[in-house]
Amino acid sequence: MTVCRIDGAAGATAALAAMERDGAVILTGRAEPGAMDRVVAELRPWWDAARTGLDDFRGRATRRVGGLIARSAAFRELILDEACLALAEHALRPHCRRIQLNYTQLILLGPGESAQPLHRDDEVWAWPREPGAEWSFIGMWAASEFTEANGATRIVPGSHLWPRDRVARSEEVVSAEMAKGDVLLHYGSVLHGGGANVTADSIRIGISFNHALGWLRQIENQFLTVPVELARELPLPLQNLIGYAVHGRILGETALEDPRVALLGRSAEEIEASDEAAQAVADRATLAGYG
Numbered sequence: 603m604t605v606c607r608i609d610g611a612a613g614a615t616a617a618l619a620a621m622e623r624d625g626a627v628i629l630t631g632r633a634e635p636g637a638m639d640r641v642v643a644e645l646r647p648w649w650d651a652a653r654t655g656l657d658d659f660r661g662r663a664t665r666r667v668g669g670l671i672a673r674s675a676a677f678r679e680l681i682l683d684e685a686c687l688a689l690a691e692h693a694l695r696p697h698c699r700r701i702q703l704n705y706t707q708l709i710l711l712g713p714g715e716s717a718q719p720l721h722r723d724d725e726v727w728a729w730p731r732e733p734g735a736e737w738s739f740i741g742m743w744a745a746s747e748f749t750e751a752n753g754a755t756r757i758v759p760g761s762h763l764w765p766r767d768r769v770a771r772s773e774e775v776v777s778a779e780m781a782k783g784d785v786l787l788h789y790g791s792v793l794h795g796g797g798a799n800v801t802a803d804s805i806r807i808g809i810s811f812n813h814a815l816g817w818l819r820q821i822e823n824q825f826l827t828v829p830v831e832l833a834r835e836l837p838l839p840l841q842n843l844i845g846y847a848v849h850g851r852i853l854g855e856t857a858l859e860d861p862r863v864a865l866l867g868r869s870a871e872e873i874e875a876s877d878e879a880a881q882a883v884a885d886r887a888t889l890a891g892y893g
Contacts, residue, residue: 605757605778605786614688617787621689625762626788628780629685635782638745640676641809645708648673654712661796663715669827670706670809671836671844677706680743681811682839689787690739690813697735697815699850703843704738704814705822708745709796711753711806717798720758720770724790727818736762737818738790743809744780752806753799754779755786762791790814816849834865838876841865847877 606620610632620627642649645667652665660666670677681703694701724737731737748754754777758770770793777797778786788794790812799806814820824844828836833846841847846861848854856864862873 603759603774603776605759605776610685610785614685617685617689618692621693621787621789624759625792626757626759626778626786626794628778628784628786630781630784632683632685632785633680633743633783637676637680638743638782638807638809641670641674641680641743642708642745642807644674644676645670649708649710652710658716659718659721661711661715661718663712663799664796665710665712667708668706668822670708670811671703671824671840672828672832677809678836678840680809681706681843682837683785686741686785686787686811690741693736693739693789694813694815697737698817700816700842700847701739701813702816702818702820702845702849703822703824704812704818704820705810706812707810709806709808709810711796711799711808713752713799713801713803713805715753715796715799717753717756718795720756720775720793720795722761722766722791722793723812726821734763736789736791738812738814740788740790740792740794740813741811742778742786744782744784744786744807745809746782746805746807748778748780748784748806748808749804750777750779750797751799752801752804753797754806755808756795756797757786757788758793761793762789764793813843817853820845830865842877 605626605628607628608617610629617627648667655662756775757778859870860873
């Protein structure tokens with residue numbers, strides 16, 4: 603058993619089939635290694651200052667940096683990757699009017715780190731749901747080589763179809779080994795966790811993101827992590843992703859209006875027209891056509 607690997611430059615038909623069967627897929631070579639390096643370099647001041655040992659779940663030998671939208675221009679480009687967004691939209695849009703960015707993290711998993719407990723990211727919303735209804739969609743970009751020895755993400759393919767109380771057997775857990783520029787995508791209902799880093803000097807560097815249904819509370823409060831001055835300058839799709847848009851007719855409004863009226867100082871009519879145009883483009887996007 604392995605995580606299915608699909609050429610990141612190919613169409614999404616095979617990737618979608620793998621996602622529906624296994625709940626996870628690796629898109630190989632989806633980004634240039636230099637793009638990974640730029641994100642990591644821009645985040646260097648924060649990961650230099652980040653401490654290890656937060657807790658057993660987040661890692662005793664792991665450093666984490668959040669708030670990547672505010673802290674890395676290169677990440678702001680990466681989060682709009684067409685393939686990742688197309689697959690996220692396909693997974694989540696049946697259950698919401700728009701998707702949103704749930705959290706972002708740079709994860710530096712250091713030597714000596716133990717294996718993270720297997721978990722599902724959608725467990726943060728402790729609420730019953732229909733079988734097969736996905737509430738979140740996760741991506742992990744390999745910003746360094748991911749090997750079994752240095753703690754590559756462990757995945758349990760097919761676990762999105764299991765009863766929630768089923769425990770994975772050791773032979774059902776696989777390591778998602780990746781080269782720099784590959785991206786692991788999986789549903790929030792899939793069992794996964796960071797691996798153990800048994801190397802002496804290899805740091806496994808991952809750039810993680812999570813999309814969720816637009817009507818859920820975000821794990822990472824984007825309104826506080828992204829300064830308003832920066833939010834005003836973001837492209838419309840990214841403003842939508844971090845939450846500056848109503849979900850449906852009124853959810854998330856400000857003073858009875860779309861929140862971007864207050865954010866941008868533009869009329870509701872202007873914003874509605876631009877938003878409808880952007881959403882029409884998103885709705886016309888086909889999974890088979892991403893570049």
